[in-house]
Amino acid sequence: MRDGIAVAKQGLPAVALVTTLFEPQGRFVAKASGMSAIPQVLLPHPVAGSGAEAMATLAAALAPRLWETLQGRGRDGSA
Amino acid sequence: MSFLEALDEADAQEQLYALGCTDGLPVIIPTEARVARMVLASGLDGNLVLGAMGPAGGAASVEALATAAVMAGCPPELMPVLCAVAEAVLDPAFDLTEMQATTHCTAPLILLSGPVVEALGFASGFGALGPGHRANATLGRALRLAMINIGGGRPGESDMALLGHPGKFTYCLAEAAEASPFPSLGVSLGFDPEDSVVTVIGAEAPQSLIFSATGDLTQDRDGLLSILAAGLAGPASNNAVLTGGQAVLVLNPDHAALLAAAGLDRRALQAELQTRCEVPGALPSQGSFQREGRRQAFRAPEDILVLVAGGSGLYSMAMPSWCAGPHQNRAVSRRVDLNPACEVPF
Numbered sequence: 001m002r003d004g005i006a007v008a009k010q011g012l013p014a015v016a017l018v019t020t021l022f023e024p025q026g027r028f029v030a031k032a033s034g035m036s037a038i039p040q041v042l043l044p045h046p047v048a049g050s051g052a053e054a055m056a057t058l059a060a061a062l063a064p065r066l067w068e069t070l071q072g073r074g075r076d077g078s079a
Numbered sequence: 080m081s082f083l084e085a086l087d088e089a090d091a092q093e094q095l096y097a098l099g100c101t102d103g104l105p106v107i108i109p110t111e112a113r114v115a116r117m118v119l120a121s122g123l124d125g126n127l128v129l130g131a132m133g134p135a136g137g138a139a140s141v142e143a144l145a146t147a148a149v150m151a152g153c154p155p156e157l158m159p160v161l162c163a164v165a166e167a168v169l170d171p172a173f174d175l176t177e178m179q180a181t182t183h184c185t186a187p188l189i190l191l192s193g194p195v196v197e198a199l200g201f202a203s204g205f206g207a208l209g210p211g212h213r214a215n216a217t218l219g220r221a222l223r224l225a226m227i228n229i230g231g232g233r234p235g236e237s238d239m240a241l242l243g244h245p246g247k248f249t250y251c252l253a254e255a256a257e258a259s260p261f262p263s264l265g266v267s268l269g270f271d272p273e274d275s276v277v278t279v280i281g282a283e284a285p286q287s288l289i290f291s292a293t294g295d296l297t298q299d300r301d302g303l304l305s306i307l308a309a310g311l312a313g314p315a316s317n318n319a320v321l322t323g324g325q326a327v328l329v330l331n332p333d334h335a336a337l338l339a340a341a342g343l344d345r346r347a348l349q350a351e352l353q354t355r356c357e358v359p360g361a362l363p364s365q366g367s368f369q370r371e372g373r374r375q376a377f378r379a380p381e382d383i384l385v386l387v388a389g390g391s392g393l394y395s396m397a398m399p400s401w402c403a404g405p406h407q408n409r410a411v412s413r414r415v416d417l418n419p420a421c422e423v424p425f
Contacts, residue, residue: 002176002177022239024235024236025180025236025237025239028134028135028231028236028237029134029180029237032133032134032135032136032231033136
């Protein structure tokens with residue numbers, strides 16, 4: 001979340017990727033940073049440790065949604 | 080400052096607990112008069128803000144810190160120490176915001192060295208990390224309560240530690256200078272011998288390291304060094320897997336004396352340990368962190384903070400660290416001003 005906020009604060013299109021279990025924490029950090037409206041895409045939990053192949057599959061499935069979100073459409077969708 | 084209204088202190092306890100303002104244990108109710116007295120003990124203006132504390136970004140004012148100190152049960156004379164500790168954890172190099180949010184169990188370990196140890200009664204001997212020592216217990220607890228109420232670190236909401244460890248209640252240790260063959264930790268960090276120094280590092284729970292000497296100094300030197308290195312960067316530690324972080328080594332007086340007798344000063348000891356904390360090319364625990372080639376767990380000898388504390392016996396301790404965050408959660412030290420301008424009326 002902080003990485004997404006840091007990018008957004010530079011005026012660049014940004015989307016924060018957050019796993020479902022970390023969604024409350026993401027909301028907390030976004031609010032504390034004054035950027036509650038930062039686009040987020042929810043990922044299944046856990047992602048870490050799922051292996052390169054699973055990560056690539058997830059990335060491929062997410063790419064269209066990320067692209068939509070970066071263009072200002074389809075915010076807060078889940079993977 | 081905002082105020083709660085309560086029927087009595089018991090009602091106030093319940094309200095503070097329900098609001099998530101405590102560490103789960105009863106607190107001293109931070110009434111206006113108690114907080115004002117604690118601010119006075121700091122020698123600073125209550126409105127002075129030492130920094131923004133993450134992840135909530137709350138203003139770490141002297142008054143807010145004084146509130147935490149009251150709740151924790153600190154004697155007023157600890158306020159200058161708490162202010163120095165707060166300055167240290169708010170240094171960007173400490174990565175407090177990220178540290179509060181991580182899934183790792185890390186907790187800020189406060190190390191004290193110099194005159195402050197004796198002046199304020201910090202424990203450094205037998206059972207120093209255990210119960211019964213008010214200065215250690217309340218200073219560490221005050222920092223935790225500040226991290227909860229100013230920084231907004233609450234389990235499962237913003238503090239995502241999978242389990243945490245008991246040091247998240249309080250984690251504070253003083254150096255036993257009188258039992259140490261080395262100059263003080265503060266001096267090793269560049270401070271003057273007369274300086275009182277606080278050092279903070281994001282640390283795991285202490286790992287006990289047993290070593291029983293044989294009387295053969297050459298053999299004992301090598302054996303003890305190998306045990307200490309194994310504790311500092313075991314294959315399941317972040318220090319071994321992530322590398323590049325720091326760690327704390329607490330030598331009991333006997334182990335310190337053995338190493339000194341074997342010709343090792345602190346710097347030589349740190350260098351020996353840094354060399355021995357070598358990570359093989361692959362570890363079972365590394366998973367997606369897998370990297371090629373042998374490498375050192377610590378970039379530099381001084382990344383292993385060495386101090387003497389505890390009683391005489393077989394056990395020393397290692398506190399591996401988190402090693403993550405933008406600055407890899409660097410240890411930060413600050414000098415303590417033990418002579419604030421104000422005296423606290425009794």
